[in-house]
Amino acid sequence: MANESWISHYSPSNDFSLANIPFGIISTPEDQTLRPAIAIGGFALDLKTWLAIVNKEKLADVFSGVDIDQLDHALSQPTLNGFAALGRPVHRIVRKGLQDLLRKDTPYAELLRDDENARTKTLSRLSDVMMHLPMEIGDYTDFYAGYHHAYAVGVMFRGPENALQPNYTHLPVGYHGRASSIVVDGTPIRRPVGQILLDPKAEPKQPVTGPTRKLDIELELGCFISKPNKMGESVDVKQAEEYIFGYVLLNDWSARDIQAWEYVPLGPFNGKNFGTTISAWVVLADALEPFKVKTEIDNKTELQEYLKGEEDKTVFDIKLEVDLTTADGSTTTIGRTSSKYLMWSFPQMIAHHTLGGCSMRPGDLLGSGTISGPGGVEERGSLLEMTENGKKEVLLAGMNARTFLKDGDSITLRGFCADDGKGVRVGFGRCSGTIYGGPQR
């Protein structure tokens, strides 16, 4: 019965199963206050409201070992930063307590299942809640750990001999991204204007200014930091799991023509900073733990000591999908891959990021870099790869085809882990955005 919930219409094959219990920030038409919630089946459970009405002594049973006043305070905030900062042992207890509250044979039936007033006040259909950015994001760093993506892009621009830069297998390459333009699932994305070289081979090089002609996606996994480290202090790779709050899907929208002209020598800038979309529900690190696998990428380079962990299983086997929906409403799944193709784990990224003493704060976001599989165009996480930088078309349903995105196109990323033997599924929901052209809306 551990797999069954009393929530109406619940099925263990939901993205938001009992095995998941992801956290997000909601508001409702009746109450515009931004507040923490979890998703269960097709419903959101409003944690702030529930904590306010439930008997505090009984809560001490549900979340045994947790300071209830501290938890109540953290879960009354308009972001999850306070909850994240309570640390992974607390997240573990709270998730377990909520699983017990929501399973069919709950020992805490009077706290929600059998209390109609509490149910009415705290449970809303997911279609009735507005989702907001789950965290206040201090800094956003984007890595480049998707080996097949880095290799394919390298071949495209430098040939197979020099596809990977010499540093690639020695350290998790990354760059600082823009935090202000990170938005939640569903936010429209304006096609950016930028400087573009229409003819990169002409001399002297003469850019024009206009809307990007090469608007692309990047299929990534995002990781939120919970525990801070002091400036000057590095995080040991073996301890780094304790600094992770949870994961989201991430689409690092990219304007390839703007990027190509601007990025030497200091890296991507306006080609990326016009928008980054994340999924709304943060899947806690513990919910993904059962789906850890050994990375599929065999890095033969002898690693520096600070990157050597103790674990054999360091990445997740999250099945990932990219759907493209055109303005006429027809949808095509244009990419399918898995996060097991990441060469570097998030603990390795954290150890590298903090090696020189860079401080991390609760709510900081790390992107994995684009994830692609080893196979053909159908396993790629960017249109750049699928179309060989616009040379080939991706065929879509409804007699459509694309090299890069058109106005009106929507991209939806999906991801889930499944243990079919146990009928368990942990999913991320969607990470989507629709492109529009012209002035700001």
Next chain:
Amino acid sequence: MANESWISHYSPSNDFSLANIPFGIISTPEDQTLRPAIAIGGFALDLKTWLAIVNKEKLADVFSGVDIDQLDHALSQPTLNGFAALGRPVHRIVRKGLQDLLRKDTPYAELLRDDENARTKTLSRLSDVMMHLPMEIGDYTDFYAGYHHAYAVGVMFRGPENALQPNYTHLPVGYHGRASSIVVDGTPIRRPVGQILLDPKAEPKQPVTGPTRKLDIELELGCFISKPNKMGESVDVKQAEEYIFGYVLLNDWSARDIQAWEYVPLGPFNGKNFGTTISAWVVLADALEPFKVKTEIDNKTELQEYLKGEEDKTVFDIKLEVDLTTADGSTTTIGRTSSKYLMWSFPQMIAHHTLGGCSMRPGDLLGSGTISGPGGVEERGSLLEMTENGKKEVLLAGMNARTFLKDGDSITLRGFCADDGKGVRVGFGRCSGTIYGGPQR
């Protein structure tokens, strides 16, 4: 008399003259609350405390046209973000009001000059106050607008023919920096550990991990944003001045060996993110307005429309100095230059940054990039240039010499504008930090 103040020991040749009125965040031994203040001569005036004790109706005279409750609220915060967000017209009125309050022939004598109780409660010697980060910094962007620096570094690595990348004269090149490790004047900086190629020419390339051997400085001007723009909306270069709150000195500490190994293809990362120091007092945009000049850099490239402003004078002639103090206490001024050698203005940087719709928020920080003059080693803003990447030594007082920084070295940046004819000086105070090795302190 407009140049004279009743503040004790005041001289118009102070950095913090009546012509300046810079804003900062202080605390005192008696009151650990972080709160806004201005600097005047050798004193800090605690604005939060002063606003709390002064007659509100009289304030309406001093700051005519400003909503006093709003101002009171903004100046009760632990950062200047709220004050910055009130916008440049309000900053202008408040600065003028404070100048009137502090000048010798003040019309508001009873509000401070002649009220001993108010003076005792609100005025502290600068040596008695602790300074804190003036703003909560959402995003930090570092540009590369110092022409002579970019050229000299380009010559060093690519020769004079290819010194500047083709994009350099078409757009203000920049990259996203790390906001979490920005610290205020006086904060010690730990020598970062990182991956380094000891022999860059050996094949295969084999890095080691250890403390940087090429710890450097970057002399920069920092610019704080006041007014936000919405995501998807660009800021017109002709309006961009209205988005600027004020300026600080900025030292973008750099580990050149870590940077050299990591930065291709995504830009600087651990070579920079271990620490960035800013001066504590924000000099308002209006205080620098009289010192605007035409840039010394003659960019012959026809600019894109969005970078063309109406003004002829776009940069400031701020005299800049770099002092190096060794552990034995001897100080040498190793560099002297001016911010008039910036090729791009901050309004141009803002117009470019927002061109694709990237949102800016109050408190965002823009760095100018390293500023160097056209002359010899004595006009350079980095040791990389002064020593030709460690090939030559900079001679110091006390029989010392340096290629890069040693543990125990302190760097102090200073900057000021002066109109000697009028006896007016607007200065930044100091931007300093001392290097230490070993574990985090």
